[in-house]
Amino acid sequence: MKIDFHIHTFPDRIAPKAVGRLASISGITPFTDGTTADTLKKMEKNGIDVSVCLNIATRPGQEQTINDTAATLFDESRGKLVGFGSVHPNSPGAASELTRCKALGLKGIKLHPDYQEFIVDEKRLWPLYEALSELDLFVTFHSGWDCYSPAKIHCPPENAARVAKAFPHLRMCFAHFGGLRMWDDVDNYLAGLDNVFFDTAMAATMGLDPALARRIVSRHNSDNILLGSDCPWEDPSISAAWVESLGLSDSLTEKILGTNALRLLDLSSLPNSPVSRDSQQQKQ
């Protein structure tokens, strides 16, 4: 089973514009057109069973629409896509929107410190982290360098570690193996923290040294490392092949490719899930 914990899809009406804009900022040729239909087709081709679609509220006031859409994704994709929500830290109702996310059945949210203009350990974010922790919602952060804000890093590993230590019960994923292009600092500050997760998004494309990746993995909780691609910005089959090429044990590779995410998402408890469908078929 392969679960990609970091992809992006967009509603059909905005997909061409959103993907086109991001492609011109990043200079990367997108692997999908950003629609759920094309994403599902390419997941099937590449043997990805489930993908987590990360949404970002780039302006205050977008949250309700984003979160309502994210909540319908699982059923509409017949259990192939899991939508994460988002809130904008500048929205006055951000904390109460998190309560609504939980009620909608969302498993987690994404925050993007570059797009949402905050530094990860700014104290004004504390009430939001408190609410996430109390609601037991998972949070993924864009971490490290970003092409949108190349001169200013908003979520460096050292600051990320301060948040992780201040909120030990909040499960947080620092995407891009803890911090894009800041992997020595990931090793120094984040490896070994128990509530911290890493996804592998863009590690292959951006050249994370396999020896350093193995060192970080060896020092970190093996349950807390997740396959991610950042699709459409990296082809998920490249992300998965990169994990397989690290030379980790078979059981650890299997955990990273899917079983860690499966446990985290608790997919078997969701109606329509491929896991519950499989077990139903076995019973028949």
Ligand SMILES: [Zn+2]
């Ligand atoms: Zn991403």
